[in-house]
Amino acid sequence: MSIATEEDVREDAPPKQTKQQRRAAGIAEQASGGIKVLLVKLLALGLVDALALYAVFVLALHEQWAVLVIVAAVTALVNWIYFSRRRLPAKYLTPGVIFLVVFQVFVLLYTGYIAFTNYGTGHNGSKEQAVSSLMASSLERVEDSPAYPVTVVERGGELGLLVTDPEGDALVGTNEEPLAEASGAEFDGDVAVSADGWNTLQFADVLERTDEVTALAVPASDDPNDGAIRTPDGSSGYLYVSTLEYDEAAGTMTDLSTGTVYSDTGVGAFTAEGGEQLLPGWQITVGFDNFVRAVTDTRLAGPLLYVTAWTFAFALVSVASTFFLGLFLAIVFNDLRMRGRKIYRVLMILPYAIPSFLSALVWAGMMNESFGFINQVLFGGASIPWLTDPLLAKVSILIVNLWLGFPYMFLVCMGALQSIPDDIQEAAKVDGAKPWAIFRLIKLPLLLVTVAPLLIASFAFNFNNFNTIYMLTDGGPRDSNAPIPVGFTDILITMVYKVAFTGQTRDYGLASAYSIIIFIVVAVISIIAFRRTKSLEELN
Amino acid sequence: MAARKVVPGTGVGLAVGEIEEMTDASTRAFSSRGDAPLVLPKRPFDFGRWFAATGWRHIVGVVMVVFSLFPIVFVVSSSLNPNGTLTGSNALFSKIGFDSYVRILSDPQVPFSTWFANTMIIAGTTAVCTVFLGALAAYSFSRMRFTGRRFGLISIVVVQMFPQLLAVVAIFLLMSTIGDLFPAIGLNTHLGLIMVYLGGALGVNTYLMYGFFNTVPSSIDEAAKIDGAGHARIFFTIILRLVAPILAVVALLSFIASVNEFVVASVLLIDTEKQTLAVGLTKLVSNPRYADWSAFSAGAVMSALPVVALFLFLQKYIVGGLTAGAVK
Numbered sequence: 001m002s003i004a005t006e007e008d009v010r011e012d013a014p015p016k017q018t019k020q021q022r023r024a025a026g027i028a029e030q031a032s033g034g035i036k037v038l039l040v041k042l043l044a045l046g047l048v049d050a051l052a053l054y055a056v057f058v059l060a061l062h063e064q065w066a067v068l069v070i071v072a073a074v075t076a077l078v079n080w081i082y083f084s085r086r087r088l089p090a091k092y093l094t095p096g097v098i099f100l101v102v103f104q105v106f107v108l109l110y111t112g113y114i115a116f117t118n119y120g121t122g123h124n125g126s127k128e129q130a131v132s133s134l135m136a137s138s139l140e141r142v143e144d145s146p147a148y149p150v151t152v153v154e155r156g157g158e159l160g161l162l163v164t165d166p167e168g169d170a171l172v173g174t175n176e177e178p179l180a181e182a183s184g185a186e187f188d189g190d191v192a193v194s195a196d197g198w199n200t201l202q203f204a205d206v207l208e209r210t211d212e213v214t215a216l217a218v219p220a221s222d223d224p225n226d227g228a229i230r231t232p233d234g235s236s237g238y239l240y241v242s243t244l245e246y247d248e249a250a251g252t253m254t255d256l257s258t259g260t261v262y263s264d265t266g267v268g269a270f271t272a273e274g275g276e277q278l279l280p281g282w283q284i285t286v287g288f289d290n291f292v293r294a295v296t297d298t299r300l301a302g303p304l305l306y307v308t309a310w311t312f313a314f315a316l317v318s319v320a321s322t323f324f325l326g327l328f329l330a331i332v333f334n335d336l337r338m339r340g341r342k343i344y345r346v347l348m349i350l351p352y353a354i355p356s357f358l359s360a361l362v363w364a365g366m367m368n369e370s371f372g373f374i375n376q377v378l379f380g381g382a383s384i385p386w387l388t389d390p391l392l393a394k395v396s397i398l399i400v401n402l403w404l405g406f407p408y409m410f411l412v413c414m415g416a417l418q419s420i421p422d423d424i425q426e427a428a429k430v431d432g433a434k435p436w437a438i439f440r441l442i443k444l445p446l447l448l449v450t451v452a453p454l455l456i457a458s459f460a461f462n463f464n465n466f467n468t469i470y471m472l473t474d475g476g477p478r479d480s481n482a483p484i485p486v487g488f489t490d491i492l493i494t495m496v497y498k499v500a501f502t503g504q505t506r507d508y509g510l511a512s513a514y515s516i517i518i519f520i521v522v523a524v525i526s527i528i529a530f531r532r533t534k535s536l537e538e539l540n
Numbered sequence: 541m542a543a544r545k546v547v548p549g550t551g552v553g554l555a556v557g558e559i560e561e562m563t564d565a566s567t568r569a570f571s572s573r574g575d576a577p578l579v580l581p582k583r584p585f586d587f588g589r590w591f592a593a594t595g596w597r598h599i600v601g602v603v604m605v606v607f608s609l610f611p612i613v614f615v616v617s618s619s620l621n622p623n624g625t626l627t628g629s630n631a632l633f634s635k636i637g638f639d640s641y642v643r644i645l646s647d648p649q650v651p652f653s654t655w656f657a658n659t660m661i662i663a664g665t666t667a668v669c670t671v672f673l674g675a676l677a678a679y680s681f682s683r684m685r686f687t688g689r690r691f692g693l694i695s696i697v698v699v700q701m702f703p704q705l706l707a708v709v710a711i712f713l714l715m716s717t718i719g720d721l722f723p724a725i726g727l728n729t730h731l732g733l734i735m736v737y738l739g740g741a742l743g744v745n746t747y748l749m750y751g752f753f754n755t756v757p758s759s760i761d762e763a764a765k766i767d768g769a770g771h772a773r774i775f776f777t778i779i780l781r782l783v784a785p786i787l788a789v790v791a792l793l794s795f796i797a798s799v800n801e802f803v804v805a806s807v808l809l810i811d812t813e814k815q816t817l818a819v820g821l822t823k824l825v826s827n828p829r830y831a832d833w834s835a836f837s838a839g840a841v842m843s844a845l846p847v848v849a850l851f852l853f854l855q856k857y858i859v860g861g862l863t864a865g866a867v868k
Contacts, residue, residue, distance in 0.1 A: 037770075089686040089689070093677050093692070103735065103739025329600070332600050335593075338597050350608055351612075368626060464703055466803055471822060501712075522701055
């Protein structure tokens with residue numbers, strides 16, 4: 001206890017130094033550093049500053065002012081921390097904290113934001129982007145329009161068109177930049193063949209990049225209604241005009257061929273009266289729509305319910321099965337009279353040493369219904385649907401996860417058992433306790449104290465155990481009633497992944513909403529865990 | 541407080557290697573007491589007695605070893621089978637040859653060696669940087685007293701309850717935005733992926749190291765300080781050497797975690813040439829047209845070897861590390 005009090009004193013009342021003492025300490029610190037340390041520090045800071053400066057320039061070019069201010073402020077802070085003579089703890093914490101804030105804290109908050117948007121396939125960007133992409137996708141050649149001589153040019157890997165208009169002027173533009181006067185154009189006859197700042201593509205290059213060339217659509221002006229120049233062959237271009245007309249003042253899109261008017265009704269896409277939408281739309285915040293949809297849409301609520309139930313069952317059964325098997329083995333092999341314990345131990349922890357994604361893939365091969373080792377050899381040619389039957393697939397997953405996880409619990413229980421002092425046992429034996437009583441009343445409680453936090457951690461890990469599920473069954477067998485690619489063995493995290501990144505439509509908003517649900521579950525579990533184990537209070 | 545009083549934490553944790561020593565020592569003590577039946581030479585061998593004492597334990601052991609090893613035996617056997625298919629691999633060790641190893645290494649469709657190199661570079665860099673960042677933070681938490689220290693420790697533990705893969709959508713969108721501005725660290729780059737992984741560098745690792753740093757007596761630092769060493773010199777030349785075992789554990793755990801990581805890597809790395817083993821091999825076997833199971837097995841064996849070797853080599857330390865975090 002004396003150690004603790006001493007420490008408390010130190011913490012509560014940090015020694016008050018006079019200004020002079022602090023200065024002296026600073027000078028001493030500085031003097032001890034040595035020139036090499038100083039050089040390394042200057043070099044590292046110089047590098048950071050140079051990168052930051054570059055980043056500031058790029059951000060200014062793209063007019064990302066908010067990010068620019070943050071980058072500048074963080075860089076200034078870093079410089080201040082490392083040039084200041086004090087701020088010692090900050091010097092050690094800053095590098096890790098920067099990564100933690102950006103790639104752990106920020107992305108979690110950003111997930112929360114996305115959950116309230118309609119972000120996903122068809123709703124990827126701003127309204128302006130949606131307009132120009134709609135116009136570009138509905139381009140049609142103006143009938144009987146004149147052919148413009150064009151030359152394919154390139155700047156920094158980006159293709160552009162050098163167009164000679166009927167007046168003989170040279171204009172240049174790319175997919176993003178509308179046609180504008182080309183400076184320093186050189187002509188071969190009537191046709192402009194090169195311009196300053198652009199490389200003219202040779203015929204062979206044009207052939208090689210045919211796909212890119214034919215996909216080029218250079219806007220004729222800033223107004224998307226003016227159409228774009230496209231070239232089918234890289235030498236003559238034609239004016240293409242969109243079949244859609246955008247009325248900026250009214251905010252409506254009109255389909256010129258059918259006369260249908262699509263207007264912005266606040267759902268993130270141009271919508272006709274009948275509810276028909278023009279896609280792509282744009283990104284808007286939709287409030288709790290994603291959550292409401294996940295819970296109330298019957299086709300989504302069913303999968304969410306059974307996926308959540310299975311996630312809990314999977315995590316609980318995995319923890320329980322691995323723990324009890326591990327504990328049993330630890331007890332079995334904790335007998336000092338037994339020979340060859342080391343060999344058994346090494347062989348049994350091999351499953352834990354192999355990267356789990358590989359093990360799961362190998363198990364998936366062995367459990368294959370028609371060709372797998374288990375059916376063909378162990379069951380003599382039976383065709384048991386290990387991974388394709390909704391119920392059996394769950395059993396298979398639990399078996400494989402037991403295989404993957406028991407060595408860890410074995411090692412942990414072994415360590416915990418051996419740290420229980422022998423004299424407690426001997427005292428109990430002297431008092432006449434039976435072995436089972438010793439185990440149940442003495443060893444198990446002591447063991448659980450040690451292992452409980454690990455069991456909670458293991459539960460949290462299995463709750464998000466993506467690899468086992470995804471590599472083994474891919475969440476399958478697929479639920480054909482659900483509109484999202486979800487299967488009967490999916491857990492929440494694999495469902496998030498599939499909704500966001502697989503299938504025809506990606507729905508980032510819905511996926512993030514599911515993430516938030518996981519987040520809440522994990523938060524509740526952690527709060528309970530921290531309360532019960534009091535581990536946070538013990539931190540000092 | 542417990543962290544400093546430590547007894548349980550290091551009893552299992554620090555100790556790491558001590559488990560072995562402890563058992564050895566106690567075995568000796570045991571036999572000298574003389575009541576272990578097997579050690580006494582004179583008593584005739586009694587099978588029943590032997591079975592009740594240790595024999596059944598061997599049966600459990602053998603059953604478990606078979607359970608543990610049979611997938612491993614299967615994959616090794618099929619990797620040595622020159623025939624390609626899954627069915628052909630079912631007769632264990634019927635044929636032995638290294639054809640499938642040659643096939644997976646030379647198949648132009650499957651850039652296995654590139655995946656391997658990518659994985660080693662990404663996981664290796666992440667491990668080294670994680671150790672460095674974590675050790676810096678652990679040093680300041682262990683040796684310095686400052687406002688916000690307790691809050692820092694708690695938030696590191698709490699934040700770590702929420703793994704990065706929960707935020708995979710946001711990570712993807714963030715990295716694609718970054719990629720538009722700075723293509724060198726955005727989507728589809730190794731550097732970008734490593735940076736994302738480093739977001740998890742503080743956390744469990746720091747906590748583990750923090751516990752270990754606390755076991756190094758601070759009188760060592762004080763002695764060095766009196767001799768005129770600055771904080772940087774104390775950290776780099778004294779402390780880092782004293783805590784080398786925990787650095788090895790954290791490096792290995794971080795390495796294994798990155799090798800195993802699929803979600804973020806599969807989302808961020810788009811080109812086949814850029815992918816890691818986890819992404820590449822998973823996509824390879826999940827493609828129904830790919831039927832060369834032996835070649836996959838050969839790839840799996842080669843991918844697992846470095847990790848398994850490292851793991852067994854550092855086994856003692858890992859066991860300690862695993863429990864040390866929890867026994868706090």
